[in-house]
Amino acid sequence: MILIRGKCGITKGASLYLISMATADLLVILFGIILNALASIYFPLSFLLQPAVCSVNAVLAYAAIDCSVWLTITFTFDRFVVICCHNLKARYCSARTAAAVVSTVSLLNILRNIPFYFKYQPHDTLDGVPWGCNTRPEFFRLPGWVAFFWIHQLLNPLIPYLLILLFNALTVRHIVLANRARRGLRTPSNRDQRGDAEMVNRRKSIILLFVVSGSFILLWMPKISVFLLMEITNNHFYPSYDHPVMIADISGTLLFYLSSCTNTALYALTQSKFREELKRALKYPFTLIRESLHFSNKHKWICSFPVVHRSVDISWSQSI
Known part of the structure; x- marks a missing residue:
């Protein structure tokens, strides 16, 4: 809501990226956590546990997570263009381009997660009515499902890992080279002074990029490690929630849900005007x-x- 008011001193394109990221993060919490908790804990006999409903919820939850990650990638690329590609900045970094990118990324992520609707089968029958959702055993055995699962893991989070590292590394490299050139152009009498606002802003940008990259990598690391372990051992089912791998898997799920909420806050809270509006x-x-x-x-x-x-x-x- 603060970003929608447009009083934070942020360009319309950047505001649109941040608003879309925040919206995707809220949808992750809604479909990935709240509805699942309502269905499995508080209302176990509600319509939320009907196979069609929980399958749709699964598609929307996966799509929201993917949108959150890929919108972070697109915004990282937008910041990379702003800092490093001045010739492309005027054409790419606009509100119209941001709207087109956000719409395309959201639509593609929804479409590519539709197969998850067919991932589940009823857990049991209650008075002759199918109830609950369990993962089909063939999901990890049939070649088509295995290929889809690997493509899904590549698109989120393996490729985003590499893209965030690449864009942030190139941005940091550009900032470091620009700082060296700026330091060389300054007069010897002012070279050791620490009151250069431009240098301070670039230093803050480097810190922000490292924080965003580090949080994304660390929060997704447990889930990736569990995924690789399951694929190497070819074991995707465990007898109880007390099993160490299940504990690691649940903890990894908690952490990557958390990662969908950190990037928007980190990007926004670094803006002084946003902090002022938040205080208000x-x-x-x-x-x-x-x-x-x-x-x-x-x-x-x-x-x-x-x-x-x-x-x-x-x-x-x-x-x-």
Whole structure:
């Protein structure tokens, strides 16, 4: 909501990327966590556990995760173009291009996750009605499913791993070379001073890129490790949740859900104007209560004033 207001000093294209990333992150929480928790823990006999419903929810959850990751990639590329490709900046870094990229990435991620609808089979029957969702055993055995599963893992997160590292490495390299050139052009008397705002901004950009890359890599690392272990051992089913691999898999799932919420916050919170707007938003309820109380007291005073004034006027006229 803060980004939608457009008072953060961010370009329309960058704001659109950040808004779309935040929306994808919220959808990850909704479809990946909240609906699953409602279906499996709080309402186990609700319509959410019907095979068709949980299959659709699975497709939307996978699509939301992929959108969150790939929108982060597209925004990273947009920042790379802004910093490193000045000739391409005017044509690519615009609100129209950002809208086209966001729409294309979202549509492609939804389409490529549709096969997950057929990944599940009913867990049991309740009064003759199929109930629950279990992964089909052939999902890990049939060549078509195996190929689809590997392509899915390559597109998220293996290729995003490489792309984030590549774009951020090229951006950092460009910033370091630009800093060297800028330092060489400065006069000897000012070369050792630390008040260069441009150098400070570039240093912050490097720190931001390392933080974003590091958080993405570290938070996805357990899930990737478990995936490779399962593929190497060819064992995708474990007897209980107490098994070490299952614990690692669940922990990895928790961490990559967390990774879908960190990048947008990191990108946004580094903007000073965004932090100012966030402080205003947090203070707004208290400001609204204070203004309401002030208005109420003022309204009482105004309403009581004519009564006193009228009584004074009446007594004064009678005395005359």
